[in-house]
Amino acid sequence: MAIAVIRVSLVAVGLVWVLAAQTVLAGDAQRYVKPGSQAAHSAACVEETNFMRRNHMELIKHQRDATVHHGIRSTKHSLAGCINCHVSVSPEGHALAINGRDQFCGACHAFSAVDVNCFGCHANVPRGGLLSPAALAAHGDAAAGVRPSAGQIMSDTPGSATGRAGGQ
Amino acid sequence: MKHQEAPLDPSLGSPPDSSLDASPDPSRRAFLGIAAGATAAVVAPGFVLQAQAVGNPRAERVSDVHRWGLLVDTNRCVDGCRACVEACDQENGLDLQRKQPGQSEAEWDTQKAVWLRKVKLQDNLTGRVSNLPMMCQHCESPPCVDVCPTGASFKRADGIVMVDRHTCIGCRYCMMACPYKARSFIHEVVEDQLTRVPRGKGCVESCNLCVSRRDQGLDSTACADACTALGHRAILFGDLKDPASAISQALKTMPSRQIREDLDLNTGVRYAGV
Numbered sequence: 001m002a003i004a005v006i007r008v009s010l011v012a013v014g015l016v017w018v019l020a021a022q023t024v025l026a027g028d029a030q031r032y033v034k035p036g037s038q039a040a041h042s043a044a045c046v047e048e049t050n051f052m053r054r055n056h057m058e059l060i061k062h063q064r065d066a067t068v069h070h071g072i073r074s075t076k077h078s079l080a081g082c083i084n085c086h087v088s089v090s091p092e093g094h095a096l097a098i099n100g101r102d103q104f105c106g107a108c109h110a111f112s113a114v115d116v117n118c119f120g121c122h123a124n125v126p127r128g129g130l131l132s133p134a135a136l137a138a139h140g141d142a143a144a145g146v147r148p149s150a151g152q153i154m155s156d157t158p159g160s161a162t163g164r165a166g167g168q
Numbered sequence: 169m170k171h172q173e174a175p176l177d178p179s180l181g182s183p184p185d186s187s188l189d190a191s192p193d194p195s196r197r198a199f200l201g202i203a204a205g206a207t208a209a210v211v212a213p214g215f216v217l218q219a220q221a222v223g224n225p226r227a228e229r230v231s232d233v234h235r236w237g238l239l240v241d242t243n244r245c246v247d248g249c250r251a252c253v254e255a256c257d258q259e260n261g262l263d264l265q266r267k268q269p270g271q272s273e274a275e276w277d278t279q280k281a282v283w284l285r286k287v288k289l290q291d292n293l294t295g296r297v298s299n300l301p302m303m304c305q306h307c308e309s310p311p312c313v314d315v316c317p318t319g320a321s322f323k324r325a326d327g328i329v330m331v332d333r334h335t336c337i338g339c340r341y342c343m344m345a346c347p348y349k350a351r352s353f354i355h356e357v358v359e360d361q362l363t364r365v366p367r368g369k370g371c372v373e374s375c376n377l378c379v380s381r382r383d384q385g386l387d388s389t390a391c392a393d394a395c396t397a398l399g400h401r402a403i404l405f406g407d408l409k410d411p412a413s414a415i416s417q418a419l420k421t422m423p424s425r426q427i428r429e430d431l432d433l434n435t436g437v438r439y440a441g442v
Contacts, residue, residue, distance in 0.1 A: 068332045071324065073383045074227040080363050121333055121361065121368030128362035130225075131384055132259045138393045139386045 032108045034088035039104075042085070046076040056082070060118075073130075079118060084126050095125035224385035235327035236377050237306065237408040237436035238392070239415050239424060244402035245299040247288070252301050252403060255394035256284040259378060261362035268356055281352035281367070283375040284391055289442065298442050301391060301403065304329055304350040304375040305427065306436030312342035312351065321372075327408070327436050330376045338370040347428050350374045377405075377436075408436060 033039050045052045047059070059077040066072040086104040087095050099106040099119045109116045129136075257263040260283060267276040284303040290296070310329045312321045320336035323329050331342075331351075343351045351374040354367060361367045364380040378389040392403040406415030424440040426433070 064334060067383075068330070068334070069322065069324065070229040071226050071326075071379070071383045072229060073225040073380075083363070121358070121366040121371070123361040123363045123366070126363055127360075128261065128364060130364055130380060131386070132364070132390065134255060134259060134390055134393060135378075135381055135384075135386055138388065138397075 032104055034086065034104055037088045037104070038085045045085075046081070079122055080126070080130070083122075083124070087125055097124040099124050226383045226385070230324055230326045230382075232325045232327075233409065235408045235436060236382065237327070237406065237415060237438065238377075238389070239404040239406075239418055239422075240300055240437065240439045241402050241404070241422070242298045242300045242439055242441040244400050245301065246400055246402075247297070247299050249299075249398070249400065250286060251394040251398050251400075252391035253284050253286060255390040256303075256375070259365075259390035261360070261365045261367060264360040264362070265358070266360075279353075279355050281354060281373060283350075283352070283373070300439055300442065302348060302350070302427075303391075303437065304346075304377075305348050305433070306375075306377065308434035308436070310433070311345040311347065311431075315341040315345040317341065324379075326382070328377050328379055328382070329374070330379065331372050331374065333366065333368065333371040333373070336371040338372065340372060342372055346374075347431055347433075 039045070047055075052059075060079050060082070063072075063075060063077040064079070066075065067078065082105075083098050087098050088103060090096055096103055097106075097119075098104055099109075099116055101107060101110050105116055105118075105124075131139075254263075262281055262283060265280050267273075267280075271279075284301055287300055287302045289298045289300070306323075306327055306329050308323075308327070310321070310323055312329065313323055316322075317339060318335045318337055320332045320334075321329070321342045322332060338353065340353055343353060351372050353372050354369050357369045358367045367373065378386075381389065387405075389403075389405045392405040395401060395403040404415050404418055406413040408416060408419075410416060418440075419438060422440045424438040425442060426435045426438060427442075
């Protein structure tokens with residue numbers, strides 16, 4: 001009888017630990033937004049946070065077809081927008097690869113064990129801007145001031161590639 | 169017609185430096201050193217938080233009201249000048265490509281992605297030489313789109329022939345189908361991409377008439393801008409469907425040809441003087 005009681009209590013203690021571990025991990029997940037990124041200063045993402053957690057991939061996928069095939073670039077669900085807002089900056093001032101295992105995309109995808117393939121082709125730091133410096137220089141009047149800047153981050157040094165931890 | 173790649177002419181693009189002095193002033197040198205150091209200290213972090221003005225991003229689907237195209241006046245295209253090629257490389261991040269360790273220069277030359285190349289033509293009967301930039305010709309009936317098994321190679325409503333890398337499987341049928349050798353395959357993992365031009369291993373790519381400029385409401389391409397900036401004005405970009413556009417007016421008055429017009433592809437890139 002005593003042995004049975006001990007067994008039951010051991011199982012109970014084990015379950016409590018599992019629950020506690022889950023809670024801690026979930027707490028970590030809530031902190032994936034990196035301090036120092038633009039997102040850390042925003043009240044909300046482009047959609048409600050819980051919706052974004054579950055559905056960001058659908059939004060990006062829909063946007064990609066609209067952009068590649070129909071040229072639509074004005075909507076708020078662009079991958080470049082995600083990276084601009086969520087990328088964090090090292091103390092030395094370099095943008096850190098957003099798919100690194102301790103960064104916004106990489107950390108959560110590591111936690112949920114989902115491979116993220118975006119960065120096989122897409123830049124994992126904001127780089128070069130939506131328009132090249134040459135385009136801005138040649139079209140200064142046409143390109144400037146049509147829309148207030150969304151505070152785009154540009155990083156034009158080859159050195160920024162050093163932040164590419166994680167990769168694929 | 170003999171066909172060869174134009175050699176790079178180092179004498180172009182870098183005018184002789186007339187400020188070189190036989191006996192440099194030491195104090196001037198010291199000042200320059202300090203200035204260079206200070207500049208390096210400011211630039212070294214390399215990460216610039218910069219508010220960049222954005223054009224006018226497209227909110228509605230592209231339509232077939234426009235058809236974008238280029239007119240190249242080969243008489244104005246200068247032998248040895250590579251301004252358009254370099255502008256294209258910078259605009260589209262092609263200059264960020266790196267040779268694989270251990271790869272020979274010859275192999276790298278055949279494998280790196282090239283969207284725009286200079287071609288030199290010689291008429292063997294008369295000896296007349298013409299230079300021209302060769303890129304995707306943005307055909308109305310593109311052979312690359314015909315052969316693509318996944319629909320990744322497609323023509324946008326405004327006539328731009330593009331690759332959707334999300335559906336490209338890297339079979340390279342389109343590269344074999346293209347009569348203009350306009351497409352490139354990315355053979356190795358790419359670490360450095362620009363935000364506006366994604367690039368990755370296993371996909372085919374080619375000139376897209378600076379599609380991000382099109383979608384931000386600008387009215388030119390990098391190659392045309394570079395050529396105009398040098399005063400050569402050999403490349404004219406514009407809307408083939410707008411009878412009032414400069415390119416339509418030029419096409420109306422100037423004799424021009426499509427390369428391989430026997431294929432009846434109705435290319436969007438036309439050449440004058442060949």
